[in-house]
Amino acid sequence: MEVRNKGAAPIRVVLAKLGLDGHDRGLKVVARILRDAGMEVVYLGLRQTTGTIVDAVEQEDADVVGISMHNAGHLTLAPLIVAALADAGLGDVPVVIGGVVPDEDLDELAAAGVGAVLGPGASAVEVVASVRGVVDAGVRASGN
Amino acid sequence: MHPDRRTLSGIPVDPVYGAGPLPGEYPYTRGIHAGMYRDRHWTMRMFAGFGTAEDTNGRFKELLRSGGTGLSTAFDxxxxxxxxxxxxxxxxxxxxxxxxxDTVEDMADLFADIDLAAVTTSMTINGPAPILLAMYVAVAEEGGVERGRLAGTLQNDILxxxxxxxxxxxPPRPSVRLVTDVIRFTAAEMPRWNPVSVSGYHIREAGSTAAQELAFTLANGFAYVEAAAAVGLDVDDFAPRLSFFFNSHSDLFEEIGKFRAARRIWARWMRERYGARDERSLKLRFHTQTAGVSLTAQQPEVNIARVALQALAGVLGGTQSLHTDSYDEALALPSQEAARIALRTQQVIAHETGVADVADPLGGSAYVEWMTDELERRAEEVFDRLDDEGGGSILEGVYAGIESGWFMGEIAESAxxxxxxxxxxxxxxxxVNAFxxxxxxxxxxxxxxxxxxxxLQRKRLAEVRLERDGSAVRTALARVADEAGRPGANLMPALLDAVRTRATVGEVVEVLExxxxxxxxxxxx
Known part of the structure; x- marks a missing residue:
């Protein structure tokens, strides 16, 4: 696989809805916020599975994955996508969860390997900072 | 209800003020009934659904006990x-x-110990709507209540x-055929049932403006009228039972203008364009829900104030039924305590504020009348566009707007x-960004x-699959497939047979796919 210089190129982010949940307003707004911030957005949209998301991350050489969840299923589904990435050898690609996530679930999601969580009302500045933050942390950890 | 009303200070007030057309008179801008809430309050219909059927059945009973007057089902x-x-x-x-x-057994548990002849039930379901309606009818009839006595609403708004x-x-076209199958079935056999609730709520939640919500929703309504006429129904045979569902957001007067404009547009289009003669076909009846998307996770108690004001807009706009959101819904499904506060909010508006004493109390306000006209004008621009796109058919124009992504793009842009x-x-x-x-x-x-x-739910489903007559299920599903392949057929009888054999929602959907x-x-x- 071609290795990009992750420090210099624009951040490439895959955005998806995992599962049956159809609430895509937030994810679409986030797509535009990230694009306006200079990132490359690969918008997978609705009804994705862990398999289709992992394939896209691999093919697009993505730096980060954003998953939107409004189905109260995040404690079940978020660990599944983290595990699926790890199984595919993409464990260094951080996962950001956005949507309806209560504060009391943050510790459990962090323990499951989720890089960051953007709850209801997160501002554009917070969205961009959060995605940059997890990518930068990953870049530093891998010593690039 | 009490015929004469007085203010808190004892001043007697009339049922309506101002010049005509009055409430109850064409084009119904001021309301569809002359007496409005003085004759009968709106239905306090709280949307609920979580967990297993037993869990939701318990919440239904609690809402009825605390003064709710209708049921509304949220499916997972x-x-x-x-x-x-x-x-x-x-x-x-x-x-x-x-x-x-999953099966008719779950539907039976959902409505256990609730008299289906006495309540009205709304079901928020669209893609599989005919299947869920069949299950509801099957449960009622197994409990001795004939389908003709059932009253309620199926959302069934696929567009x-x-x-x-x-x-x-x-895809859109076979889905609209399912919608018209339900319209034909209920028109013939369920006179108290609303087969479609043409819904702007979700368009608004997805990010549209009030003007877009109004225009897209009514255009979808016109599309269903055209689709039902195309399968041979006379407009007055089904239009009286079409109902609507709008969002009530935070801009008070814009919302009130939206509801008033909706009634006027519908009445005029139904009479002038679609040739309706029955007065009931001209009257736009609607349910309102406060704007879930306006609720904040920050300082969530403030949502109680937002919901109260949005609910007030719905009432001032003349809604027939109302759901008030719970203050905790930016984070989770409503807790029982939060749902009760939301219901109590409606009761305060109905019984303490006096706004229910006078029909269309804002009629004649220069601002409200201007807003009503302006929203109507903007909606007509959209109808013109869709009519052009569809070559003189709103239905075809809506299909074209779906296929080209026009509706989606407009909504995403507004969001x-x-x-x-x-x-x-x-x-x-x-x-959130202040205070x-x-x-x-x-x-x-x-x-x-x-x-x-x-x-638990998977275990229940496994038990039903084990206990049912597998060959009866296969025979019934084969009939569903046959009827689906015959364009003139109505699928409802085959669906009723299938769900009675305990065929699952998923099995029926796979056959239809x-x-x-x-x-x-x-x-x-």
């Missing part, structure tokens, strides 16, 4: 998407954001799914514009649905 995502609880795609979503219904809510199963305004501080959201406290004190008493519910195909949208960001 797998049910909305026509997937059984044991389907691989259902993982993590069973019973989480609504109630799980807005492609535009906004995204819970579609089949992004709103977000930019909030982020720039041009639009204040209390507790913040630092630690916003998120609510901790949230309703949580765990993995145990999912496991084999005939109709599936639909994958081209995303517009």
């Amino acid at each position: 995502m797998p049910t909305l998407m026509g997937r059984d609880s044991d389907h691989p795609l259902a993982i993590g979503e069973v019973g989480r954001a609504g109630v799980a219904v 807005k799914e492609y535009q906004a809510q995204k819970e579609y199963l089949f 992004y514009r709103f977000e930019r305004e909030v982020n720039a501080g041009d639009r204040v959201v209390v507790g 913040t406290e630092g630690d916003e004190g998120r609510s901790s008493r949230l309703l949580r649905i765990g993995q145990d519910t999912e496991d 084999d005939v109709f195909g599936t639909y994958v949208e081209t995303a517009v960001v």
Whole structure:
């Protein structure tokens, strides 16, 4: 696989809805916020599975994955996508969860390997900072 | 109800003020009934659904006990998407954001000990709507209540799914055939049932403006009228039972103008364009829900004030029924305590404020009348566009707008514009970008649905599959496939037979997908 210089190129982010949940307003707004911030957005949209998301991350050489969840299923589904990435050898690609996530679930999601969580009302500045933050942390950890 | 009303200070007030056309008179801008809420309050219909059918049945009974006057069912995502609880795609979503219904057994548990001849029931279901209606009829008839006595509403509005809510199963045209199958069935056999609730709610929640909500929703309504006429129904045979469902957001007078404009547009179009003669066909009846998307996770108690004001707009706009959102819904499904406060909010408006004493109390206000006219004008621009696109058919224009992604693009654009305004501080959201406290004190008493519910529901489903007569199920599903393949046939009788054999929602949907195909949208960001 071609290795990009992750420090210099624009951040490439895959955005998806995992599962049956159809609430895509937030994810679409986030797509535009990230694009306006200079990132490359690969918008997978609705009804994705862990398999289709992992394939896209691999093919697009993505730096980060954003998953939107409004189905109260995040404690079940978020660990599944983290595990699926790890199984595919993409464990260094951080996962950001956005949507309806209560504060009391943050510790459990962090323990499951989720890089960051953007709850209801997160501002554009917070969205961009959060995605940059997890990518930068990953870049530093891998010593690039 | 009390015929004469007085203010808190004892001043007697008339049922209506101002010049005609009065409420109850064409074009019904001021309301569809002369007496409005002085004759009868709106129905306080609280939307509920979570976990297993027993869980939701308990909430239904609590809402009826505390003064709710109608039921409204929220199904979970797998049910909305026509997937059984044991389907691989259902993982993590069973019973989480609504109630799980796989078979008629679940439907029976959902309404256990509730007299279906006495309540009105609304079911928020679209793609698999005919299947769930069949289950409701089967449960009622197994309990001795004939279908003709059932009163309620099936959302069954598939067009807005492609535009906004995204819970579609089949391509648009066969899906609209299912809608007209339900319209034909209820027109013939269920005179008290509303076969479609043409819904702007989800269009608005997905990000549209009030003007877009109004225009797209009424255009979808016209599309169903054209589709039903195309299968041979006379407009006055079904239009009286078409109902609507709108969002009530925070801009008070814009919302009130929207509701008033909706009534006037519908009345005129039904009479002038579609040739309706029955007065009931001209009267736009609607349910209202406060704007879920306006609720904030920050300082959530403030949502109680937002909901009260939005509910007031619905009442001042002349709604026939109302759901008030719970203050904790930005974070989870409503807890019982929060749902009760939301219901009590409606009761305060109905019984303490006096706004129910006079019909259309804002009629004649220069601002409200101007807003009504302006929203109507903007809606007519959209109808012109769709009519042109469709070559003189709104139905074809709506199909074209779905296929080209036009509706989606318009809605996404409005959603992004709103977000930019909030982020720039041009639009204040209390507790979010202004009047913040630092630690916003998120609510901790949230309703949580765990993995145990999912496991339990799968076990129940496995038991039903084991106990039913497998060959009867196969025969019934084969008949569904046959009828689906015959364009002139009505699928409802075959669906009733199938659900009675305990065929699952997912099994029926898979059979229909084999005939109709599936639909994958081209995303517009």
